[in-house]
Amino acid sequence: MLCYRCNGTVDPSRDTCSKCGTDVRVYKKIVYASNRYYNEGLVKAQARDLTGARDSLRKSLYLYKKNTNARNLLGLVEYAMGESAEALKEWVLSKNLSTSRNANVADRFINSMKRNMRELDSEGHGIRKYNQALNYARNGAKDLAMIQLKKVVSVHSNMTKAYELLALLYIDDGKIEQAKKVIAQCLQVDRGNASALHFMKELENMSDRNSSRSVGVVGETDREQLIIPVRFRDYGSYLSNALYIVLGLIIGIAIAWYVMVPGKVEKEMVGVSDEARSYEQVISDLQGEIAALQLSNVNESEESSIEESSMEQSSEEESRESESSAAAKIEETFPAGIVQTDQWTISQDAVNRAVSAYGVPDYTSVYEAFFEVNPGMLSSVNAEHYKNLIIIVLDEGVKQNAVAQAEEYQSAGENSDAGRLYDAIAMAHRNDPELRMKAAACYEAAGDQETAANRYWQVYNLFPESEYTKTCSEKYMELTGKDHIPGVPEGTDTEALTAPLNAEALEQAIVEEG
Amino acid sequence: MIDFEEELKKFKPSLEIDDTENAILSDNVNDMVDLMIEIMNEYRDR
Incomplete structure (x- = not known):
């Protein structure tokens, strides 16, 4: 033990410091009490009672914050509970507050974390996802919160907070x-x-209440309580027996009906579903053609509208012809009603893909699928999911995470994927020219000069007041070999194209269909 | 019975790795020893 005044060594058997003479009686008592709590925490940690250990160690540090052993152990307990940031904080504090001249084991822990930066990043990612899930739960988006938490616990199997919140959500949803x-x-x-013990106890009480049966009346005789069995009515009469037999027959027939009839129905349905499957194959092939033609039209029309206007017109006519021929093929085989159902199916599928992609997270798919949705064609369940997706795609925090993912793609040399992701983010955050600039740089690095030039053209024309105008003009001319950068077609409302998306306006477009 | 909203209020966000530095710098809690020193200094000053 070191003196709190002069840092000299204190003899445990003396009440004063041998160096400065300070009275250390009370000080010694505080340190001993701190050590007692440390010992208690150590025993609990060894018994895997991490919550109890954390409480005891915190008490130890409230008494004496320079108790290095207690602080190091607290860091270890926090780490075991999935709280890497708290653990790191405790070890850094331990290193700085330590008065001992011996080596501090916190150095070893901190160095170990520094050596495994990938794992630290992954844990940081898990903590961010947990915080996001907590936000969703507080905002009422319980489905999204559950998806996030399932992902967190599958990767970080020691994050107790995530388990607690997920259990609470399951209980609220009735999934006991x-x-x-x-x-x-x-x-x-x-x-x-x-929390886990509390929830478990409540669930056990609930199941006990559901399965409990009355055992009868409690009576008292001479200070003793007796449990008298409930008297059952006597069903000895012939009429009652006959009634039971008839009931038994009815139940038997019902069971036979439910067992045998579905088998027959299923056989008939197999033939029908085979036919339906072949029709669906034809539909999906033709839809693929239409989607590919539409995508090429969107990319080409922005750039070539002025200089290649005649070529664009002819290409549009050709694509319109092939689209109409593709649609005609569908209409020849099926009535028009089924074409409308496809739009419906596409929207439901897009919502589900976006939600699933968010759980990975695959931000490219989230943003792209979101903009495939027709908000006027959604079921009531998917309309709720769509409302949550609106929050997600417009959220700045999600945007930052998506940008971070794009930067990871770039670091890994996957410039095409990075460019595609920046494009996807820019669909939602239309007023941010930097996203399109980054997309352009990625496409250029990937060797796709045409697409890169298109993105520079977009930034130049849609954000004429930005700092990128000169760079865009130079880059465009360098990549295309032209001597000037064309403007937008007359009458184009650039402000509308770059106005930020409004969550209320998007929600108003939702029309629930059944 | 478990009240979802009441239980949810007990959940606090976890400290993120990026916020560790700020958390360390703002961690300035006095312990019992600091309190004891303060009391002794006050007593001495009187």
Whole structure:
């Protein structure tokens, strides 16, 4: 023990410091109490009661913040509970507050974290996802929160907070068995987790209440309580027996009906579904053709509208012809009603893809699928998902995460994927010229000069007041070999094209269909 | 019975790795020893 005044060594058997003479009686008591809590925390940590250990170690540090052992152990417990940032904080504080001249084990922990930066990034990512899920839960987007948390616990199996929140969401959703499973997983990591134990107890009480039966009346005789069985009515009469037989026959017939009839129906349905499957194959092939033609039209029309106007017109006519021939093929085979159902199917599928992609996360697919949705053709369930997707695609935090993912693609040399992702983000954040500039740079690095030139052209014409105008003009002319950069067609409303998307306006477009 | 909203209020966001530096710098909690020193100094000043 070191003196709090002069840092000299204090003899445990003396009440004053041998160096400066300070009275250390109270100080010693505080340090001993701190050590007692440390010992308690150590025993609990060894028994995997991490919550109990954390509480004891925090008490130890409230008494004596320079208790290096307690702080190092607290960091370790936080790390075991998936709180890497808290663990790192405790070890750094331990290193700085330590008064001991011996080597501090916190150095080893910090160096170990520095050596495994990839793992640290992954844990940081998991914490961010947990915080996002908590936000969703608070905002009522429970489905999205559950998707996020399932992803977190599958990758970070020791993050107890994520288990607790996921269990709560399951319980609120009525999924009791899944909640119990998650709680059991949490208790495997942290045996003394208060929330998990509380939830488990409540679930057990609920199941006890559901399965309990009345055992009868409690009576009292001479200070003793007796449980008297409930008297059952006597069904000895012939009429009652006959009634039971008839009931049994009815139940038997019903069981036979439900077992045998579905088999027959299924056989008939197999033939019908085979035919439907072949028709669906034809439809999806033709839809692929239409989608490819539409995509090439969107990319080409922006740039070539002035200089190649005649060529564009002819290409548009050709594509219109091939589109109409593709649509005609569908209409020859099927009535027009089924073509409209495809739009419906595409919208439902797009919403589901966006939600699934967000769980990965695959931000390119999230943004692209979002803009494939026709908000006027959504089921009531998918309309709710779409509203949550609006929050996601317009969210600045999600944008930053998506940009970070694009930067990872770039670092890995996947410039095409990076460019595509920047394009996807720019669809939602239309007023940010930097995204299109980054997309252009990525396409250029990937060797796709045509697309890169198109993006420079977009920034030049849509953001004439930006700092990128000169660069865009030079880059465009360099990539295309032209001596000037064309403007937009007359009458084009550039402000509307770059106005930020409005969440309310997007929601108003939703029309629920059944 | 479990009240979802009440239980949800107990959940706090986790500290993120990027915010560790600020958390360390703002961690200036006094312990019992600091309190003891403060009391002794006050007593001495009187």
